[in-house]
Amino acid sequence: MNQTILLDIIYLIGSVTFILGLKMMGKPDTARRGNTYAAFGMTLAILGTIFLHNGPIAPIIYGMLFGAFAIGGIIGWMVAKKVKMTAMPQLVSLFNGMGGACAALISIMEFHVHAGDPKTIMMVMAGLIIGSISFSGSMIAFAKLNGNLNKNPKIPGYNIINALILLITLGVGVYITVAGVTDFMWPCIDLALALLYGIMFVLPIGGADMPVVISLLNSFTGLAAASGGFLYHNKVMLTGGILVGSAGTILTIAMCKGMNRTLFSVVFGAFGEGSAAAASGGATGGSVKDISIADCAVLMNYSKKVVIVPGYGLAVAQAQHVMHELEALLEERGVEVKYAIHPVAGRMPGHMNVLMAESNVDYSKLCEMEDINPEFETTDVVFIVGANDVVNPAAKTNPASPIYGMPILEVEKAKNIIVNKRSMAAGYAGIDNELFYNPKTSMLFGDAKKVVTELVAELKTM
Amino acid sequence: MQETLSFIYGHINMFYILILMIFVGVEVINSVPSVLHTPLMSGANAIHGVVIIGAIIVLLNADPTNYVELLLGFLAVILGTLNVVGGFVVTDRMLEMFKKKPAKSNAKW
Structure with missing residues (x-):
């Protein structure tokens, strides 16, 4: 009896650390400590579940448990430590998928225990369906962000097909619950259907919308965990799961707002449909103007104010450190340098802040869009490094444009x-940018790291 | 109907937690600067790794002679551990970048 009480208290502590941790992660100063608190609470809850378990535990189960911890822990740790900053978004998606798969597996195993009891089978099926969708969806999102899957195939009427698959998936789930099915074949069919839906759901969505999708799938996994909480009467699972489900939904909506799109249009794919019209309607054609490294260096050296706009290209080229060098060099010569950070620059909101902070750029130099926009009029040089869609004037002028x-x-x-770009290729949204044809614009083609390094060398000779 | 009511009654505490947590989640995330959206998503990702508790319970209750059960439970715990450990470590790496810098770090490097 005492064991149960102690375990409940441990779960209470765990729940509190989750809420506190998430709250603290909302402020830059306390964010890291918040993460540590939540990790501590999680460890406590895991250890409590094992060592305060009611009843004997066979040695083989102990062995498997700690074997699994070792395998998962070492792989997770290594991957998380080794991955490049640019690959973080897909990694989050990957880990999210693991959580979803875990929830689905639990449900598969619990099915035969509870088969025939509609009240608990309802929770089993909820965990199975949500977990599977989250798993297969996250894997597709991972492949897309990792560049393994560049197509966004859209079969005609895919919205209707997807809705049908979802309906059948839910229908089978309800049937299993209400009819008290005990045949193990049925949950397996539903598992396959849910996995298929996850794939079909994410496949047509363009890469630029992937952050929103990951955030959405993230809250799905939270719900899958919460259904496990109901199943086991486990309060820490319920707290953690619902907390993530609810916070994740709000976060998803906030991200959509940052891109001025509705969640509906992301999921049901208005994106990309208008792009054909935009490509033909935009003020394309015309010629672009090149600029040499030397000219560029001179221009910057004699400016009063330079604003740098970093984008995904900078992240890919790993040019953040040399960028900071350029900034410091210009500051030394009395040039005011700032960074203009678009909320969705890169592959995730805040991606650029993380990246620039990595190279020790002063936090106060990173300006958010609303703060920097009025300053452009007094700016001598804007240096756009590997960004495209976030500076595309079509977003303001061309109603046919998808952005x-x-x-x-x-x-x-x-x-x-x-504008530094590797080539004239279109940005992630797949549309042309008339900014490049602006008479005030000069193009500086090449890999961001190489170009900025050369710029720094050139500036040093002046 | 009777079934539903008795289910709700049997889980009344859980339903209280459910409703309150929805509001807590909304409250905790509101008015967070977009700078922190990515780490926050990653942090939330680590927290739903709490599903590992379910995996542990499944494995603890598994029949030690049923190898299919053991193997599936083993796999579930590995997946859950990946979610928890990977999630928290990645979040920590992201947040490490936000550490306070010495006050006059701009011009000198």
């Missing part, structure tokens, strides 16, 4: 615009 309405960095107000 129309998205708030952008108003770089075209600056006196000079230098």
Whole structure:
């Protein structure tokens, strides 16, 4: 009896650390400590579950338990430590998928225990369906962000097909619950259907929307964990799961707002449909102007104010450190340098802040969009490094463009615009950018790291 | 109907937690700067790793002679551990970047 009470108290502590941790993660100063608190609470809950378990535990189970901890722990630790900062978004998706798969597996194993009892089977089926969708969806999102899967195939009427698959999946789930099915074949069919739905759900969605999808699947996994909480009357699972489910939903909506899109249009794919019209309707054609490294260095050296716009290209080229070097060099010569960070620059909101902070750029130099936009008029040079869609004026001027309405960095107000890109290829949204044809714009082609390194060398000779 | 009511009554505490947690989740996330969205998503990702508790319970209750059960439970615990450990470590790595810097770090490097 005492064991149960102690375990309940441990679960209570765990729940509190989750809430506290998540709250603290909302402020830059306390964020890291918040994460540590939550990790501590999780460890406590795990150890409590094992050592305060009611009843004897066979040695083989102990062995398997700690074997699994060792395998999962070492792999998880290594992967998380080794991965490059640019690959973080897909890693989050991968780990999210693992959680979903875990929930689905638990449900499969609990089925035969509870088969025929509608009240508990309902929770088993909920965990199975949500967990499986989260797993297969996350794997597709992972493949897309990792560049293994670049197509967004859209079969005609896929919205209807997807809705049908979802309906059948839920229908089978309800049938199993209500009819008290005991045949193990049925949950397996439903598992396959849910996995299929997860794939079909994420497959047509474009890469630019992947962060929103990951955030959504993240809250799904939270719900899957919560259904496990109901199943086992386990309060820490319920607290953690619902907390993530609810917080994740709000986060998803906040991300959509950052891109000025509705969750509905992300999921049901209005994106990409208008792009054909935009490509033909945009003010494309015209010629672009090149600029040499030397000219670029001179221009920056004699400017009063330079604003750097980092994008995914900078992250891929790992140019953040040399970028900081350029910034410091210019500051030494009396040039005011700032970074303009678009909320969705990179592959995730805040991706660029994380990256620039990594190279020790002063936090106060990273300006959010609303703060920097009025400053462009007094800016001599805007240096755009590997960013595209977030500075595309079509978002303001071309109603046919798929990104129309998205708030952008108003770089075209600056006196000079230098764009570093590897080639003239379109950005992640797959649309042309008329900014490149602006008379004030000069193109500096090449790998971001190489170009910025050369710029630094050139500046040093001046 | 009777079934549903008795289910709700049997889980009344759980339903209280459910409702309250929805509000806590909304409250905790609201008005967070977009800078922190990515780490926050990652942190939330680690927290739903709490599903591992379920996996542990399944494995603890498994029949030691049923190898299918043992293997599935083993796999579930591995997956859950990956979610928990990977999630917290990645979040920590992201947040490490936000550490306080010495006050006058801008011009000198």
